Amino acid sequence: MNIYRNTWHHIRRSPFQSITAIVTMTLSFFALSTFAIVSNGMNSLLNYFETKPEITIFLKDGLDKSTIENLQTEISNYTSIKEIKFISKEKALTIYKEQNKNSPLLTEMVTASILPASFEVSVSDVKVLEQISQNFSAKKDQVDEIIYQKDIITSILSWTNIIRQIGIVTVTIFSGLTFLVVLVIIGMKITNRKEEINISRLLGASKDYVKAPFLIEGTIYGLVGGFLGPLVSLTLISIYKSQINQFFDPVLFISTDLQFILVIWLICEAAGVTIGYLSSWIGSNRYIKF
C-alpha cells in the first residue's frame, strides 16, 4: 500500500513535472486518436465508392448474345469482382424513364434503340478498375465507351495515403517525444529523491521496492494521457461533426460507432501504459544504480 502512497507523494511533490508529462502524453494521444478518426472517415469514403458500380462499360450496338456472354465471363475472371450487372437497352430505357419521370419532354422522343447496353461492374479493390479499363478500352469493335470514376478514386486514395503517412509520422514523433519527456522527468525525480532512495536502501529496501513508485508513476501518466487524448479529440470532433458529415454526405465520415470509439480509447490506453512503463523502467534502471 505504501508504494501507492509513495507514488502519489512523488506526483504531489513535483506537480509541474507531472503536469508536463501528462500534457505531452495527452498531446500524443490526441494526435493518434484524431488521425485514427480521420483515417476511418477516409476509409468510409473509399468504401462508399468501392461499393458503388465503379465502372460502366457501354457496348456497341448489334452485338450478339454469345459475344455479350463472353465479355461478361471475361470480366468475372478478374479478382475482387463483387458484382456484374448487365443493363440491356430495354432496361436502360426503363432506368432513363424512371430518372426523368418528371420531365416528359425528355422521355417522349427516346426509344430503347438509341440507348446503349452496358455492364455495371463493382469491385472490392479499386486497383482492378484500372486493369479492366485498360483492357476493355482496347476492344474498339465491342466497347463503345468506358465511364470510370478514376480521378475521384485516385484522389481519395492519394489523400488517404497522405493522411495516413502524416498520421504515422506525427504519432511516431509525438510518441518518441513523450517517451523522452517521461524518461527525463523520471530521471529528474530520481535525482531529486536520491537521498530518500539511499536511505530506503540502507533500511533494507530492494531495488524493485525503490523503483516501483517510479514505474507506477510512469504508468499513471500513460493511463491519464491515454484517457485525456482521445477525450479532447472526440470532444473537438463532436463539435464539428454535423458540418463534417454534411460535407461528405451521404458518407458518414465521423463515425459514432461506440465500438470504434472504445477501440480507439483502448489502443490509446494500452499505448500510454506501454510508453509510460517502458520509459520509467529505462529511467529507473539508468538512474537507480545504488
Next chain:
Amino acid sequence: MNVLFKDVSKHFGSIKALENLNFEVKTGDFVFIVGSSGAGKSTLLKMILSQYRPSTGEIYIDGHLLNFKNKHLIDKLRQNIGVIFQDYQLIADKTVEENIALALDINGFPSREIPQRVDKAIDQVFLQSRRHLFPAQLSGGELQRAALARALAIDPKLILADEPTGNLDPENSWNLIKLLKEINESRGTTIIMTTHNFDIVESLNKRKITMKNGTIVNDTIKKVVKKLKKKKIKK
C-alpha cells in the same frame, strides 16, 4: 544476531581506514566501540551494514558471509538491522511517523499493523507531540529520538548506533541508554554502539572495543575471558 570480522581491512585509495580487524560480537551482546574521531568507528558500522565492502578479509553476519553480489541477502540482512545514523538519515519530506512507517513497510509488515507499531515506537522515545512534524522542524535531540524510534519499530535483531547521544542532553542521553539496555536485556537484541561518552561506557560495564587509526587497540572481552578463566582455575 552474530557479527564476525576476519582479517578485515578497508582502504580508500592510500588511506587505510580499517586495518586487519578480527573480532566477534555474539547474539545478545552489548558492545561499545570507542576511539577518537577518524579512528574508524563509523566505517566499521558501515561495513556491518554493507555500505562499504572490505578491501580484504571476510565479514559474517549470522553465519552468512557478506557477498556483495547477492543483493537479496544484503537487503534481507539490512531489514534485521536497526540503524541510528550519526546524521539521522531521516527523509526530509516525510513526517516522523511517515519515516517510521516507511521502515516498517520496507520490512514487509502488514499495513494494518503499521500504525500500531508506529504509535508504540513513538511512545518509547516520547515523541508523541512531534509525530506530525518534518525533520527540519525538529531539534537535534528530537531527530536522534526519531531515528531511534525508526530503528526500534522493526524489532531488529541488531542495533547499530553511531554516536546516538551526540546531540542529546545528559538526561535524554541516559534515557536513550536505559532504553537500549532494556531492549538488549528483554529482547536479546545485539547492540553495537559507537560513542565518545565515557561516563556511559564506564557506568554500563559492558564490552568495550577501543579503536585507534583503524585498528583495535583494546577489547575488554579478552579481560573478561581471562577473569573467567582465573575464576575457574581457583575453583
